[in-house]
Amino acid sequence: MRNFLLEEYFADWEFNAAHHMTASDVESMTTSDLLELATPQDRYAFENAWLGYTEPKGALDLREVIANTYADLNADNILCFAGAAEGIYAAMRVLLSPGDHLIVPVPNYQSAESVADDICEVTGIGLNFEAAWRLDLQEVEDSIKSNTKLISINYPHNPDGMIMSKDDLFSLIEICRRNGLILFSDEVFRGVELNDEDRLPQVADIYERGISLGVMSKAYGLPGLRIGWLAAQNRELLDEISRYKHYLSITNSASSERLALIALKARKKILKENQTYLRKNIEELESFFLTYPNLFKWLRPRGGCIAYPKFIGPGGGEKFCRDLLRKKGVFLLPGSVYESPLASTPPNHFRIGYGRKESFQDGLNAIGDFLDEEYSTSI
Ligand SMILES: Cc1ncc(COP(=O)(O)O)c(C=O)c1O
Incomplete structure (x- = not known):
């Protein structure tokens, strides 16, 4: 498989840079803060969790709580x-074989294309800033071949933070239905939309061949738990995938399962608090970029906690990101980590995050200082 450019860049800088300004997870919390949200029984269950192997598919009570976040699914x-x-x-x-074909928007979170690209034929549908990163459904339909098996989407989208309209989602499902395709929907940022009306239904709820991907990492801000899940109406499909899991992690961490259950029971409170400060941060981020119209083109994201603006100043976006990191210790993701062999990716974009509660303003100030020092003639 192709090296995972984004995760490699993260491994180099995430814990070394003074200002982490490109996180795709919202601010996390301590174990004791999370336990404050627990019922006495759930707290007891965590403190007394048996640290043996757990159920391969995930603890039953955890899967029940996850299933409750869907309209009509249960633990199975x-x-x-x-x-x-x-x-x-x-x-x-599990889903793809060498003769198959997959369609995926580009740029994307790289595993959405690279795992498939190692197995079968993949078509990338290029997204661009001028079209507000909208996925062209006609292009998707025109790309379908007799061997197309699956379309992969991710909304709110990494890296641009856009959300497909509900009409587009229903049209895409119709395209999948007509062609007998699986729709794999990465919904890891769902729950922290800037406007609640933009929240999409979960694909596993509305499409019989849909698979939804959820996780505690992003909207809940609990990536250290390492608890994610696939949800689908088709249980046989999940059973098949579960057999592959025996070669991977086998089971989840017992302690993490208890903590994830506590967080999911408190999900409304956690998501609301996260949304509240994300809405504040996005206003600050937007007014920051609008202060520098000669240096940036800005498009307000609709959900998640990342945006993908364009640097239009001298020297280009790669130099901007690397100089900013070197001189001020501000970690942004340059667009080069989103390059793909499947479709050209628009140059000079960079990913910035607004999901940090305490350190966000300091990071913005450091970027502002850098711009004033390095680009004063362009401001
Ligand atoms: C769109 C998307 N999907 C999946 C993942 C992987 O998430 P996790 O860290 O929970 O494995 C990420 C991480 O950045 C992501 O952005």
Whole structure:
């Protein structure tokens, strides 16, 4: 498989840079803060959790709580994984064979294309800033071949934070239905939309061949738990994928399962608090970029906690990101980590995050200082 450019860049800088300004997870919390949200019984269950192996599909009570976040699914429709990344990997390995074909928007979170690209033929549908990163459904339909098996989407989208309209989602499902395709929907950022009306239904609820990918990492801000899941109406499909999991993590961490259950029971409160400060941060981020119209083109994201603006100043976006990191220790993701062999990706974009509660303003100030020092003639 192609090296995972984004995760490699993260491994180099996430814990070394002074200002982490490109996180795709919202601010996390301590174990004791999370336990404050627990019922006495759930707290007891965590503190006394038996640290043996757990159920391969995920603890039954955890899968029940996850299933409750869907309209009409139950525990048998849920298969847990160690994070969303393992869910993507296992699903693609099981669902795809060498003669198959997959369609995926580009740019994307790289495993959405690279795992499939290692197995079968993949078509990338290029997204661009001028079209507000909208997925062209006609292009999707025109790309379908007799061997197309699966379309992979992710909304709110990494890296641009856009959300497909509900009409587009229903049209896409109709395209899938007409062609007998699986729709794999990465919904890891669902729950922290900037406007609640933009929240999409979960694909596993509305499409019989749909698979939804969920996780504790992003909207809940609990990536350290490493608890993700696939949800689908088709249980046989999940059973098949579960057999592959025996070669991967086998089971989840017992302690994490208890903590994920506590967080999911408190989901309304956690998501609301996260949304509240994300809405505040996005206003600050937007007014920051609008202060520098000669340096940036800005498009407000609709959900998640990342945006993908364009640097239009001298020297280009790659130099901007690397100089900013070197001189001020501000970690942004340059667009080069989103490059793909499947479709050209628009140059000079970079990913910025607004999901940090305490350190966000400091990071913005450091970027502002850098711009004033390095680009004063362009401001
Ligand atoms: C769209 C998307 N899907 C999946 C993942 C993987 O998430 P996890 O860390 O929970 O494995 C990420 C991580 O950044 C992501 O952005």
